[in-house]
Amino acid sequence: MAKKTRSSPRREDSLSRDRIIEASVAILDGSGEDGLTFRALSERLATGPGAIYWHVPNKGDLLTAACDAIIARAMNAPLVGATPQAIIRTLALGMFDAIDAHPWVGSALTRAPGQLPMVRILERIGRQVSALGVPDEEQWATVGALLNYILGVGAQNAANGQLGRMRGIDRSDFLDAVATSWSQLDPNAYAFTRSMAAHLRGHDDRNDFIAGIDLILSGIEASRRL
Amino acid sequence: MAKKTRSSPRREDSLSRDRIIEASVAILDGSGEDGLTFRALSERLATGPGAIYWHVPNKGDLLTAACDAIIARAMNAPLVGATPQAIIRTLALGMFDAIDAHPWVGSALTRAPGQLPMVRILERIGRQVSALGVPDEEQWATVGALLNYILGVGAQNAANGQLGRMRGIDRSDFLDAVATSWSQLDPNAYAFTRSMAAHLRGHDDRNDFIAGIDLILSGIEASRRL
DNA sequence: CATTCTATTGGAACGTCGTTCCATTTATGT
DNA sequence: ACATAAATGGAACGACGTTCCAATAGAATG
Numbered sequence A, B: 001m002a003k004k005t006r007s008s009p010r011r012e013d014s015l016s017r018d019r020i021i022e023a024s025v026a027i028l029d030g031s032g033e034d035g036l037t038f039r040a041l042s043e044r045l046a047t048g049p050g051a052i053y054w055h056v057p058n059k060g061d062l063l064t065a066a067c068d069a070i071i072a073r074a075m076n077a078p079l080v081g082a083t084p085q086a087i088i089r090t091l092a093l094g095m096f097d098a099i100d101a102h103p104w105v106g107s108a109l110t111r112a113p114g115q116l117p118m119v120r121i122l123e124r125i126g127r128q129v130s131a132l133g134v135p136d137e138e139q140w141a142t143v144g145a146l147l148n149y150i151l152g153v154g155a156q157n158a159a160n161g162q163l164g165r166m167r168g169i170d171r172s173d174f175l176d177a178v179a180t181s182w183s184q185l186d187p188n189a190y191a192f193t194r195s196m197a198a199h200l201r202g203h204d205d206r207n208d209f210i211a212g213i214d215l216i217l218s219g220i221e222a223s224r225r226l
Numbered sequence C: 001c002a003t004t005c006t007a008t009t010g011g012a013a014c015g016t017c018g019t020t021c022c023a024t025t026t027a028t029g030t
Numbered sequence D: 001a002c003a004t005a006a007a008t009g010g011a012a013c014g015a016c017g018t019t020c021c022a023a024t025a026g027a028a029t030g
Helices: A017-031 A038-045 A049-053 A059-075 A084-101 A104-110 A116-131 A136-166 A171-183 A191-200 A205-224 B017-031 B038-044 B049-053 B059-075 B084-101 B104-110 B116-131 B136-166 B171-183 B191-200 B205-224
Strands: none
Touching: A017 A038, A017 A059, A038 A049, A059 A084, A059 A104, A059 A116, A084 A104, A084 A116, A084 A136, A084 A205, A104 A116, A104 A136, A104 B104, A104 B136, A116 A136, A116 B191, A136 A171, A136 A205, A136 B104, A136 B136, A136 B191, A136 B205, A171 A191, A191 B116, A191 B136, A205 B136, A205 B205, B017 B038, B017 B059, B038 B049, B059 B084, B059 B104, B059 B116, B084 B104, B084 B116, B084 B136, B084 B205, B104 B116, B104 B136, B116 B136, B136 B171, B136 B205, B171 B191
16 A cells, blocks of 8 residues: 555546445445455456555455444434434434445444544544533443443344355344244343343334333433432 | 264363363463464464364354353353342353453443353343243343443443453553543533543443443333233 | 274365466557 | 546455365275
8 A cells, every 4th residue: 555645546446445435335235245355356346356455455445434424424414313312212212224325334333433423423432422421431441331232233243244144044044944943042040131032022122122222221310319 | 174973082181172272262362363373373272374264154153152151151151149130130141351350341242142151141031031021022122221231331441451451451441541632522412422521530330330230120120010 | 911992183185266467459649 | 737546356265065087095805
């Protein structure tokens, strides 16, 4: 890769970081994480791997950049919300929907700690936590609770999609298979897990996700009242 | 790979699933996720890749099995706790410490959704949530909040360790580098993140982690009182 | 004890990946 | 028009997960 210089492209059909990222997102959406290879990318862009490396340092950075393109879109959506709580809920749902539409974002996020995509989310949520009146010394832990919960659900959704794809079945069939295997566990050793198997079938991911957010929000409120 | 039959080994130095998993854990601890290859494993066990495949179906399953060995140890530790809350705190800290000692477990966990290692954690936490008096229909979301938070922190710790290793620096130096890059962000667009940069240096991961657990626990309590 | 059979072994080989290298092409500045 | 530098694209490298298969070693059989 090299430093950037020129402002206007030298050729009409020239390569650019943005075109590469755009193509990467398309491949990731269409073929999942494993589908993104420099060879697939070369073919789609009608070029060779070497040309791509002129614009992008390595695959990890490319994945992070593709992830950031999605996150930036999700976090720049206009926020209509009366209270900080309402805005946090909207932000969280925005993340959920973004990862639901682009499952690879879930795992890409966890591989880029402290980098741009994560910082975007941290900032948006942090401001609302601050607006909530959480004292300075508790803000990190509070934002961390929300952020890590969102990341945890996202990573889980990503993994479900990935495993399902590998076995050639869709997400709900995969969850069904998990529910079946849970219901065959030892009744004594895994009583709780067995009781959850029923709930796992046909539950609403999104509802359960936002219920978790509400739980944390009410924890924040409870702590604030002490 | 093949089906299991024999009970006693045919040779003294014979291969076995357990010996392979044990060696995998050693390699993962010593060289991180990328260090675990069938070639490295072959060398350590003084055999060839083909022999390993007789006992293990593929790399993914091997990683999950290695992960499960760590999780099983952590979740079978004796639990002394007066209240369900205290037990949940102990379990969560056990997970934190296990991932801190074996960072690769953090990312291995997210790649095995609904499988044995996750189920172990789900069961242990679920029982305490149940003991807490959370109504049946809220148990899934409640356990999910705790579990996903733990997973999120774990994945984050794993990623920090992995990125640090790649750059040849240790964890605290890596966090320091992140803090530096945060403090150079635009003051208007990233005011909150900048204010967190200071906290990031020299904070106690473990304390912040348990503070998040307490936040969720108090949210559970608050919801229960409604 | 000799022989057969089958579970296991270990190393060679295949296809794919990320990445590097480099000869070639294209636009710019003189 | 020519020299220079930016940008391209395809060949090649080393490492990986996995498959294949000829060789072994203990168990079972006679």
